[in-house]
Amino acid sequence: MSEELQQNPNPQQEEMPFAIVQGLAMTSLPKDLYIPPDALEIFLAESFEGPLDLLLYLIKKQNLDILDIPLAEITRQYMVYVDLMTELRLELAAEYLVMAAMLAEIKSRMLLPRPEEGLEDEHDPRAELVRRLQEYERYKQAAEDVDDLPRVNRNVFPIEMTIPDLKVVKLPPQVDMKDLIKALGDIMKRADNYAHHRIQSEPLSVRERMSVVLGVLKSESFTEFTSLFTIEEGRGGVVVTLLAILELLKQSLVEIVQTETFGLIHVKAAGQSASNDNSQ
Numbered sequence: 001m002s003e004e005l006q007q008n009p010n011p012q013q014e015e016m017p018f019a020i021v022q023g024l025a026m027t028s029l030p031k032d033l034y035i036p037p038d039a040l041e042i043f044l045a046e047s048f049e050g051p052l053d054l055l056l057y058l059i060k061k062q063n064l065d066i067l068d069i070p071l072a073e074i075t076r077q078y079m080v081y082v083d084l085m086t087e088l089r090l091e092l093a094a095e096y097l098v099m100a101a102m103l104a105e106i107k108s109r110m111l112l113p114r115p116e117e118g119l120e121d122e123h124d125p126r127a128e129l130v131r132r133l134q135e136y137e138r139y140k141q142a143a144e145d146v147d148d149l150p151r152v153n154r155n156v157f158p159i160e161m162t163i164p165d166l167k168v169v170k171l172p173p174q175v176d177m178k179d180l181i182k183a184l185g186d187i188m189k190r191a192d193n194y195a196h197h198r199i200q201s202e203p204l205s206v207r208e209r210m211s212v213v214l215g216v217l218k219s220e221s222f223t224e225f226t227s228l229f230t231i232e233e234g235r236g237g238v239v240v241t242l243l244a245i246l247e248l249l250k251q252s253l254v255e256i257v258q259t260e261t262f263g264l265i266h267v268k269a270a271g272q273s274a275s276n277d278n279s280q
Contacts, residue, residue: 051099052136054081059133066133069126071110075103102129204236209244214269217254222266225256 017025048054058077059066082096109125150156217223229241245267248254257266 051096052132053140054078054096055099056133056137056140066137067130069130071103071107071126075100075107078103204233204240206240206243206247209240210248213241213244213248214253217267217269219269219271222257222268225265225267228267 017027019026048057055074055078058074059069062073064070064074079100082100085096106125106129152158213228216228225245228245229238231238233240245254245256249256253270255268255270257268258264
């Protein structure tokens, strides 16, 4: 237990000073302290930037049509606010009084009787005021839209960072000989898949095909011309067979007959006499 607790077993909290002046703690206000009445000023949320702003506020507050303003009621409410401002802030009352005078003038012009002949040509005394209110409302809305846009250091905070100067040293990879041999083997296997295989066609002999055709034909019956060709042999086989038949026809060893135009062609081996004449 400390010495202070031993000397004062029941400690009490002292009064906190509200200010320190020249090193002295002030716990009570001086009796000769004078606070002027205007030292404390309270700003309300509904503050207006000018007479048009106040007039537009009064119109929107009562949901009135800006094109058909009831001047009597609006002027009355406007003058109440001007009287309040005159009591609180005299330096701002002048510009509002100009608008009050304009409202009074428009109200008086509307109360004056107008001749019936000039009703069509007479303009509404409120037209100029309505135009100014609409123009002010557009500019005010544009200013609010601009104010709602994101701002730097209010809505958006840029990030700044410094990147240290790093020197990157690329080391060559460590490759083992076994890995190289394995990779080379894989390449050789893939190369075998792309190897080209050349297929050589067997040479066809016209003389040999003549012997085959003569072996098929008979002298006592006709054979259809198309049956002598083998489609599986391709174009080369068809050409060799045709040349063999033409050569046999040239040597009078076969006979070709067609009974009608564009009809079927039949072939048969020539008779014995034709063979003997050819041999002589």
